[in-house]
Amino acid sequence: MKPLILITNDDSYEARGIRTLIEVARSFGDVVVMAPMYNASGYSHSFTAMRPLRVRELHQEPGCSIYACDGTPVDCIKLAHEHYCPRQPELVLSGINHGSNASINVLYSGTMGAVVEASVLGMQAIGFSTIDHSPETDFTAAVPFVHRIIGEVLRNGLPNLVSLNVNFPVPANGIIKGMRVCRQASARWLDSYEKRMDPQGRPYYWITGRFECDDCSPDTDQWALQNDYVSIVPTTPDFTDFKALQQMARRFDG
């Protein structure tokens, strides 16, 4: 039997990135797509507990079912896994996100929230993103790497609870140099809220921000992307800081 691949994203089912990912995935097996109805960027690992979820069937043909859900990317994975997959998926894919999920962006990412959730549920999972956030992104240079990474994971698997955070560069000459397995660079968003007044004179705030990274050694995802390599970060759902764990035992134990 062909492998079953479950697909989601956070840009909604209409995005070009998920269309590209569906095409590539179909060359490997059957696909079930459950994507957010609306843009769910910045939804991180959030799920919907306070209201029920709705699902719309968008497309149905042998080997390819496409649904949209009015929840978060994590909701999409949880609900599709239980109710919309005819068998256990061999692989979960998320993306291709329009915008970087490298470095600290992984924290806010709905694309990667879905991927980490899939790994916790015991499935192998890969998130794909490109640093170009235009809705018109051209994925031509990225597609051969999407093929190679999916093929490699289907053949040889991933360690238990480990998922992949894959980001694509946008080289000036259009040529991606290769792939690098790397660590997440330490960085932050310096946010600035723009305060405006509504017509009734009441204030409201729009978020704006500037990405600041001072950790660009050659073992980081930021270095890889800046040097025209695909970055691949093995990602864990364990937030424990093991170095601090050693240092801190004596301060609080007892």
Next chain:
Amino acid sequence: MKPLILITNDDSYEARGIRTLIEVARSFGDVVVMAPMYNASGYSHSFTAMRPLRVRELHQEPGCSIYACDGTPVDCIKLAHEHYCPRQPELVLSGINHGSNASINVLYSGTMGAVVEASVLGMQAIGFSTIDHSPETDFTAAVPFVHRIIGEVLRNGLPNLVSLNVNFPVPANGIIKGMRVCRQASARWLDSYEKRMDPQGRPYYWITGRFECDDCSPDTDQWALQNDYVSIVPTTPDFTDFKALQQMARRFDG
């Protein structure tokens, strides 16, 4: 000058847990509270990009300002840090959450989303939660430990980018045995969606779930809580799986 302590939560400004935390914090310094207007449980590290934020001033006296924001706990930290803190906070506190954020719950937690965000922004931060999710929780046994942990962090600090995920047990005899610095237990929520029909015959899904943990060795937070200890997990915003990083380089590099 007294230390400034910034406080948020995810159960909203009306919750008993945040009222308790504000009381304790006031014995250490001045406080600014920016809490969600509505229950924001399960919001994880999400932030609001697609609409502007509103803020309501709830209370103002020397040394204590309380605001509510219609965004997520992460929004509360970002916005308060820029617009509502008269000086850089020495410490950020979140909680006390009504419900466990130990083990895998940290992934979904708005309480801990705010804490991790504060650490990324360069502030020292602690999240407090109790495993009792009743809105009427009695915090009497927890309060002395909240005091001790805040005091210890104000005196000796935390390593760069490390925050604390603190959870309180609910001992049958009311007596907490002590504190344990530990790692996050590996676990999962086995979700089950209850399918119902609306009056028009259209389906909708309610999430329900059962927590399953098979990783209860004495170095885990789950063990600590089950044995009536406070669990303290040093938490990192770096999702890199360093063990997998070593193993996988050869599979993808090039």
